[in-house]
Amino acid sequence: MGIDLSASERRDSGVCLMDNLRVRTFRAKRDEEIIALVRKFRPKLVAIDAPLSLPLSNEGLRQCDRELLKRGVRVFPVNFRAMKQLTERGIRLKALLEAEGFKVIEVFPGGAQDVLGLPRKRNNLAGLREGLRQLGLRGVKPDATHDEIDAVTAAYVGWLYLNGLVELISDGQGGGIVMPLPYPPKFVSGVSLYRKGFYWHAHEAWEEVWREADEPYRSFLKGLIQTAAALIQCDRGKWKGALNLIGRVQRYLSRCPPKLWGVDVVNLLAQVRTFHKEVSKLAEGRKTQFNWRVKPRITLEGATVPFKERLRRSKTDLPERQKGVMLANHV
DNA sequence: GGACTCACTTGGCGCGACGT
DNA sequence: ACGTCGCGCCAAGTGAGTCC
Numbered sequence: 001m002g003i004d005l006s007a008s009e010r011r012d013s014g015v016c017l018m019d020n021l022r023v024r025t026f027r028a029k030r031d032e033e034i035i036a037l038v039r040k041f042r043p044k045l046v047a048i049d050a051p052l053s054l055p056l057s058n059e060g061l062r063q064c065d066r067e068l069l070k071r072g073v074r075v076f077p078v079n080f081r082a083m084k085q086l087t088e089r090g091i092r093l094k095a096l097l098e099a100e101g102f103k104v105i106e107v108f109p110g111g112a113q114d115v116l117g118l119p120r121k122r123n124n125l126a127g128l129r130e131g132l133r134q135l136g137l138r139g140v141k142p143d144a145t146h147d148e149i150d151a152v153t154a155a156y157v158g159w160l161y162l163n164g165l166v167e168l169i170s171d172g173q174g175g176g177i178v179m180p181l182p183y184p185p186k187f188v189s190g191v192s193l194y195r196k197g198f199y200w201h202a203h204e205a206w207e208e209v210w211r212e213a214d215e216p217y218r219s220f221l222k223g224l225i226q227t228a229a230a231l232i233q234c235d236r237g238k239w240k241g242a243l244n245l246i247g248r249v250q251r252y253l254s255r256c257p258p259k260l261w262g263v264d265v266v267n268l269l270a271q272v273r274t275f276h277k278e279v280s281k282l283a284e285g286r287k288t289q290f291n292w293r294v295k296p297r298i299t300l301e302g303a304t305v306p307f308k309e310r311l312r313r314s315k316t317d318l319p320e321r322q323k324g325v326m327l328a329n330h331v
Numbered sequence: 332g333g334a335c336t337c338a339c340t341t342g343g344c345g346c347g348a349c350g351t
Numbered sequence: 352a353c354g355t356c357g358c359g360c361c362a363a364g365t366g367a368g369t370c371c
Binding site for chain 3: 006007008011073074075076077080081082083085086110120122
């Protein structure tokens with residue numbers, strides 16, 4: 001659940017419920033109304049768009065705010081009435097929700113939109129709505145208010161958090177702002193699909209990025225795409241085909257610099273060599289069963305939250321069946 | 332009464348003007 | 352040529368005023 005909190009209980013706050021990228025939005029004024037929605041839907045995570053800690057001493061900016069500024073993301077200082085009021089409300093709401101066992105994180109939709117390459121609501125609300133749709137979100141009302149749109153963005157960052165695709169910008173006080181990883185969103189969603197065993201869909205997501213990419217990213221993406229293709233061949237027991245693809249993966253990746261978009265390419269290449277050895281044994285008949293543990297793992301630098309890796313290919317990862325529905329559910 | 336606009340809040344940064 | 356100063360912009364939110 002994402003909440004675009006307003007400072008005053010007299011004004012609307014936006015609330016977004018998200019289930020596998022399908023969203024429903026609500027508006028609520030009082031804390032009690034917001035808490036009632038949380039109790040009703042019992043989300044895995046509540047992502048609140050409001051500062052959830054105050055700056056030390058009388059400064060206007062926290063450690064995380066300064067870090068964002070350094071990265072070119074503009075933030076508002078917290079030391080005047082409206083922002084203080086918002087922060088105090090955020091902290092109060094967080095405490096109330098945590099007391100009931102809900103997990104709460106701080107997010108910053110404006111900054112997240114910058115990182116995801118989306119326009120901010122003030123500049124282009126329609127463009128923001130369309131950008132969210134392109135990220136795979138479904139169910140955003142055409143007449144959704146800017147509060148609701150920011151709540152959707154907050155929920156999306158929460159979803160990325162649950163999938164291990166975010167970084168925590170520390171406030172130096174044990175908390176901080178959860179932000180999307182600063183890599184191309186389609187690339188990141190490909191990584192997510194790959195981890196979940198949707199190799200065909202991962203391949204499609206990466207291919208979309210590849211079409212517009214320049215070297216060395218082209219070679220890097222080609223390497224990832226062929227890795228996904230090789231795993232599909234392994235799933236079908238086609239060892240020769242897999243071996244062919246893995247050979248190409250090694251050539252593509254060895255052309256790359258040691259680190260790209262947060263991926264340790266040297267480490268990935270080492271994993272691909274192990275993968276190659278395993279498939280060689282199968283191709284030569286020295287082994288009969290593929291050990292899925294050799295599936296190369298793609299880890300992204302800066303990601304703070306662990307994720308689940310699915311080794312075998314997902315049963316629903318089929319290109320011909322209900323592609324639209326599947327992408328909506330799994331991207 | 333709702334939707335919209337405007338002015339105001341703080342802090343940092345970029346840019347142009349000016350000084351040495 | 353380089354350093355410094357000050358202005359304007361902008362970030363997210365409130366609240367008052369205006370219009371329909």
